[in-house]
Amino acid sequence: MAGALLPAMTVMTFASAIVPTRAAAQGLPTLGQSSASDLSPAMERKLGERVMRAIRADPDYLSDLLLSDYINALGSRLVSATRKVGLDASQSFEFFVVRDPAINAFSLPGGFIGINTGLIVTTRTESELASVVGHETGHVLQHHIARMLGQQSQNSWIALGGLLLGLLAGIGARSPDLGMGIAMGGQGLAVDRQLRFSRDAEREADRVGFQLLQAAGFDTYAMPTFFERLQRADAINEAGVPEYVRTHPLTTDRIADMLNRSRGAGYRQPEQSPEYAFVRARALVLQQKSASDYATIADAQRTAIRTQTAPSVAGAWYAVALAEFKQRRWEPARDALEKSRTAFGGTGPGTPSLAVLGSDIARQSGRPEEALRIATQARAAFPLSQAADMAYADALVASQRIPEATKFLQAQVERYRSEPIWWRALAGAWAAGGKRARQHEALAEQYALQGQWMAAVSQLKLARDAGDADFYEMSTIDAKLHEFQRRYREDKEDEKDFNKQFG
Known part of the structure; x- marks a missing residue:
């Protein structure tokens, strides 16, 4: 994905950075009013969901629930602050993590915001991470992609269509050259007009992000500090320019603007989430791909601890524990996790990251009852944590408590209706209980949520042929089969319309 998704994503981020927009908060540059030709919120969401289908199917889309829980909590904290600064955040947002060491983040139409693991790892404080997420949220709140249509309708539609088709081509073919070529071909027709607005659009996203950062209780100095560090990396080593600098050109004026605003806002010590150090460590490990x-x-990380250069001793030991876990070295993993817990201090489960990794180590090393005990404590301590819930479900299955596991997971798929990962877990529980028809039916639901209609249809046919479904279940399977086939035909028609309109 690092070679296919993100080069195309870079174009989309660049587009969101340079298109015109209107001022929507005090102190923002005036970039013109919206018009009837702007992309509607419903169309923005539809286009964003279309691109997200391809992203979710990519193996480097990280469905890790600990990272997802954290980044969505951080994003929600910023979005909730819109009420304090008088901005409209009525649309829904979804924040997700991509396995890629490049320092980058990007926004898509419809409120989808992606964060690379490399960006998380590079930040030094939670406020620095929040400053980038806030900036991307500013692009979404100001509808920068949609407002491109208000400037030159025909050219903007061509540019937008080229960008989105480039994304889909680059993802589907896993070819960065193909994705970039299609995207830039369309964008070139309107780029001269768009470039005039690049600095103003970036300043607007900066200022919206700054307002959100301040209202949400983060350190506002983190924004100019982090951006200045990226700018220095640009100046020192051109070959190693952070992707975020390329897609969001950082200027001295922008950084000075944020620094002046920080001085005016005054400094206050922010309260950093205890999860930040562990999430940063987890992102560092999960962006790796081999045992070596x-x-x-x-x-x-052991060297950093020994030389006292680790930014967080607890985080460094956590990275060691997760890295050893990934190598299936259970005792070193358990030992490192205990040292992480000791460095963190406190009693009980600690944080979701500590508890879930402890449960995972116990379960994978053949201690299912210990895993279940840890996961049960974690669920009680962190009732909003999907990761703790999943650890509990996994521990139930490992303990051969299949009826409890399936009952729990059926409740979870109702609670998180749009999350494919819960249907996949339910399929695993049904498989452990020997319920083949229900296993395939659950997998069909997972594929349907990912927009993979033919895969969903195939799973339903397997469910129908499994031979262990009763009359009621067969009726349900047949009904879903007809529904998914209909959705597949509609999706193909939508694709034709999309290509006709944008291609």
């Missing part, structure tokens, strides 16, 4: 990479990370 995990071993290298474990050695480097």
